[in-house]
Every structure is written in C-alpha cells, then in structure tokens.
Amino acid sequence: MGNLKRFRRLNETEKGIIFTSVKNISVKLYQFLRENYNNLYILISKPKENFQYPKVYFVPNKLIATIRKIIEHCIVKSGGLYLGFIKKGQLRISIEAIEYYLSNHPQVFSDLQKINLTAEGEKSFLYGNNIQRDMILNISPTLLKQRFLIVLNSLNELIGIALLKGNLPSLEKLNPDDIVAINLQDKGYYLRKAQ
Numbered sequence: 405m406g407n408l409k410r411f412r413r414l415n416e417t418e419k420g421i422i423f424t425s426v427k428n429i430s431v432k433l434y435q436f437l438r439e440n441y442n443n444l445y446i447l448i449s450k451p452k453e454n455f456q457y458p459k460v461y462f463v464p465n466k467l468i469a470t471i472r473k474i475i476e477h478c479i480v481k482s483g484g485l486y487l488g489f490i491k492k493g494q495l496r497i498s499i500e501a502i503e504y505y506l507s508n509h510p511q512v513f514s515d516l517q518k519i520n521l522t523a524e525g526e527k528s529f530l531y532g533n534n535i536q537r538d539m540i541l542n543i544s545p546t547l548l549k550q551r552f553l554i555v556l557n558s559l560n561e562l563i564g565i566a567l568l569k570g571n572l573p574s575l576e577k578l579n580p581d582d583i584v585a586i587n588l589q590d591k592g593y594y595l596r597k598a599q
Contacts, residue, residue: 411471411480414444414460418490422460425495429552433505433512443468445483446490457489462501499589502554503562517553519543519566519585526557530592535566538580553585564590 414422419441427434437444440462447459463471463484471483485504488497505512521529525539541558555564566585578584 410450411445411447411475411483413442414446418446418458418460419444421490421493422487422495426497429497430513430516432514436505436509436512437462443484444487445471447480447482455489457491457496459489460487460495461485462487496588497565499562499564499591502565506554506562513554517543517568518556519553520556520558520560521563523558526563529555529564529566529587530590532587532590532592534583534587535585536580537575537578537582537584540575540584543575555585555590562591564588564592 422444423434423438426437443463443465445461445463447461449456449458459482461482461484467484471480474480485501486498487501488495490496502513519535519540520542521535521539522541525535525541528539529535535555551568551570553566553568554562555566557563565588567588568585569583575584
C-alpha cells in the first residue's frame with residue numbers, strides 16, 4: 405500500500421506546477437495536457453534513491469486500468485511516457501516527451517521555435533555546449549518571439565532542447581562565437597552521464 409503514495413495521479417498543487425511550466429513552453433501542449441489531466445501520474449522518490457526529484461508521466465488511457473492494478477501489489481518505477489521531473493517548482497520537460505509529441509502529435513508543438521544546427525554545431529551541442537551563432541544552419545523566422553527552442557540537426561532530427569538567450573540583438577549583428585541559446589538537454593547526455 406505504501407507504493408500508492410509513490411506512483412500516483414497528480415494532486416492539485418502538482419497539476420498547477422505542470423500546467424504553469426508547460427504553458428511557458430507551448431500553449432498547444434498546455435491545452436493537450438489540460439484536456440488529458442487524468443493521464444498524468446507522478447513518481448515520488450524515496451530519500452535514499454539517487455534521483456530525488458519527482459518524475460512526471462503521461463499514462464495512455466489503455467494502460468491506466470493496468471497501472472491501477474499493478475500499484476496495489478508491486479513497486480512501479482515508471483509508467484507511460486516520461487514527461488520530465490519537477491525541480492524548484494517547475495517541470496523540466498524531457499527530450500523523450502518532445503520527441504514523442506513531435507512524432508505522434510506534431511500539432512502540439514507547431515507553435516514552438518525550431519533551430520537547425522550545422523554538422524559541427526550538432527557535434528558541439530551533443531557534447532553539452534551552448535549554441536553559438538556560427539553553429540546555426542536554419543532558424544524559425546520568428547526566433548526572437550519565444551525562448552524555448554527545439555534543436556534539430558541538418559536532417560531535421562531532434563537532438564535536444566535549448567533556451568534562447570535573453571536580450572539578443574538581431575542574429576546578423578552577432579559575432580560567430582556569440583552564444584545564442586543555452587543547452588537545456590541534449591541526446592549526448594545519455595552517453596556522458598555516469599553508467
């Protein structure tokens with residue numbers, strides 16, 4: 405029974421955190437999650453576990469009944485799509501969630517900024533570096549209107565997420581080595597983290 409408190413539906417406070425955070429990323433994702441809020445679950449870590457932040461999952465309708473049965477008898481460590489984790493009162497969205505919604509519900513992220521990197525830029529970004537002006541191959545025409553960026557390589561494959569640096573002049577006025585965006589998470593992280 406103790407596991408019911410570890411993997412469970414979100415309470416009202418947690419929903420508020422998720423919805424506020426997501427609304428700052430994508431209004432369309434916010435609307436999608438608001439319509440499907442009963443599919444949102446949270447995993448609370450035990451104090452002795454390495455990762456101490458609450459993890460958030462989107463559980464599809466077809467799995468909810470199964471999850472409810474399982475949590476009565478087993479320890480659930482994940483379920484459904486990993487949306488991200490809560491830290492300092494904000495949802496830190498996962499690359500897995502971005503990739504899933506880009507592939508299966510592209511309308512959810514149609515309002516997001518996209519930035520394509522050169523081959524050298526991709527390599528640098530996957531090593532955990534920030535995005536410099538000379539790494540950019542293509543950018544959304546409305547780049548300066550939104551700070552959250554989906555980072556793609558030259559083949560339009562998702563390689564990470566970034567945050568546009570504030571108070572940027574037009575890109576034409578930047579030097580090649582000026583930082584344009586901060587690396588929030590990249591796919592190279594999985595290779596760099598301790599195994």
